[in-house]
Amino acid sequence: MKKLLFVSAFLFNALLSSSVQALDASDFTEAEYAFNVKEPDSLNMAPVSLTGEREKLFDFINFEAVPYERWVTYLDTPDRDLNNNALIIRVREEPSRPWRSRITVKLRAPTPEGVGDVSKYRKAEIDIVNGTNSYSISWDIRYNPNNLDMRKVDIPYVLDRIKNRSPAAWSAIETLMDNYAGQLQQTTVMRALRWRGQVTNVPGIVEGEYQIWSPFYRSPKVFFSSIAFKGDSSDRNLEVVAKRIDDAMIKNGVAVPPEEARSKTAGTFAISPGFNETVN
Numbered sequence: 001m002k003k004l005l006f007v008s009a010f011l012f013n014a015l016l017s018s019s020v021q022a023l024d025a026s027d028f029t030e031a032e033y034a035f036n037v038k039e040p041d042s043l044n045m046a047p048v049s050l051t052g053e054r055e056k057l058f059d060f061i062n063f064e065a066v067p068y069e070r071w072v073t074y075l076d077t078p079d080r081d082l083n084n085n086a087l088i089i090r091v092r093e094e095p096s097r098p099w100r101s102r103i104t105v106k107l108r109a110p111t112p113e114g115v116g117d118v119s120k121y122r123k124a125e126i127d128i129v130n131g132t133n134s135y136s137i138s139w140d141i142r143y144n145p146n147n148l149d150m151r152k153v154d155i156p157y158v159l160d161r162i163k164n165r166s167p168a169a170w171s172a173i174e175t176l177m178d179n180y181a182g183q184l185q186q187t188t189v190m191r192a193l194r195w196r197g198q199v200t201n202v203p204g205i206v207e208g209e210y211q212i213w214s215p216f217y218r219s220p221k222v223f224f225s226s227i228a229f230k231g232d233s234s235d236r237n238l239e240v241v242a243k244r245i246d247d248a249m250i251k252n253g254v255a256v257p258p259e260e261a262r263s264k265t266a267g268t269f270a271i272s273p274g275f276n277e278t279v280n
Contacts, residue, residue: 023112023124028135030125031233033242034263035249036256037210037225045214045223050195058227060248061208063197070094070192071150071216074268075158077183079276085176086114088265089162091153091186098145103158105169108136120168126233128242130261139169150216153186187272189216192264199229202241206231213264215271224267 043053050063075089076082082089088106107115108127112135121137143161148154159181163170170177190213199208206229214223227245231238249255262270269275 022117023115023135023137025112025126025135028112028124028126029233030123030230031128031235031238032125032228032230033128033238033245034130034226034228035245036130036261037227037249037254038256039223039225039254045212045218045221046191046193047212050210057252057254058210059252060201060245061197061199061210061227063195063210067193067195068094069096070194072190072192072213072268073150073153074187074265075153075155075184076187076269076275077180078185078274080269081180081183082176083269086116087173087176089158089173089184090265091148091150091158093145093148093150095145099142101143101145103141103143103161104138105141105162105166105173106136106138107172108134110134116172118168118172121172125230127263129263130256130258132258132261139166141165141169150189155181155184155186185274187268187275190214190264190268191216199241199244202244203237206237206241208245211264213267220271222271224264226264 037057039057040053047054049065049067050058055063071093073091075091086107086109088104088108090104090106092104093101107118109115110133115135115137118137122139124137125135127134127136139162141162142165143158148157159177162173192211192213195210196207197210199206208227208229210225210227212223212225215221227249229238229241229245246255
């Protein structure tokens with residue numbers, strides 16, 4: 001019995017010690033590749049379909065006919081203190097599928113070590129935007145859209161929901177909330193339209209995705225879009241698919257130079273009033 005207790009204590013201590021180790025690249029088991037798209041400003045910023053000019057621009061993916069629609073907003077302080085501490089808080093509503101509406105807490109940094117010493121997370125992903133890597137871990141917390149108005153987000157409700165529904169997420173952000181919760185404000189609400197379809201001329205079946213984001217209330221009148229796909233980070237075929245998409249976008253004249261690339265998060269903050277800094 002003493003031997004068994006000793007082994008149990010040893011395993012417990014080993015697990016405890018491992019839980020505070022900084023993450024490394026091997027912990028990030030998913031990868032999402034995203035490519036910013038340069039589209040003519042004359043195109044509709046909230047299209048009902050991809051037929052016409054967009055169909056020609058993105059002829060390397062066989063898109064489905066009907067998009068999904070989401071509404072998205074982010075929380076941060078005017079000085080982007082959450083971003084400066086590698087934290088993103090996003091609120092997303094899916095009007096046609098309200099049960100899939102989520103509050104997302106995400107820690108994202110240029111290196112795995114930058115994410116911090118976190119053990120209990122839902123997803124660990126490598127985000128590759130126009131060839132530049134970042135590393136993120138995240139938690140999704142469900143909420144009822146009837147309890148939250150996207151036009152004027154009840155920030156205390158969001159924070160209480162995180163705290164009560166995901167102790168691990170709250171533990172990761174609690175210190176920051178102690179300092180900045182009272183300063184949080186929301187970005188412009190974005191309408192995110194998403195089409196999915198199979199990428200052509202690549203090994204296997206790979207699903208690509210086109211997204212176009214624009215202010216839900218159409219002010220300012222701007223939009224930005226992207227092509228993305230994801231998979232297991234150990235899958236070597238992902239690089240083949242990435243090259244196929246990159247080459248096709250260059251050929252069709254819609255590629256964005258790597259130095260001009262930025263995430264959808266950064267794009268949203270860039271057009272949102274009341275924030276003092278923008279980031280890639």
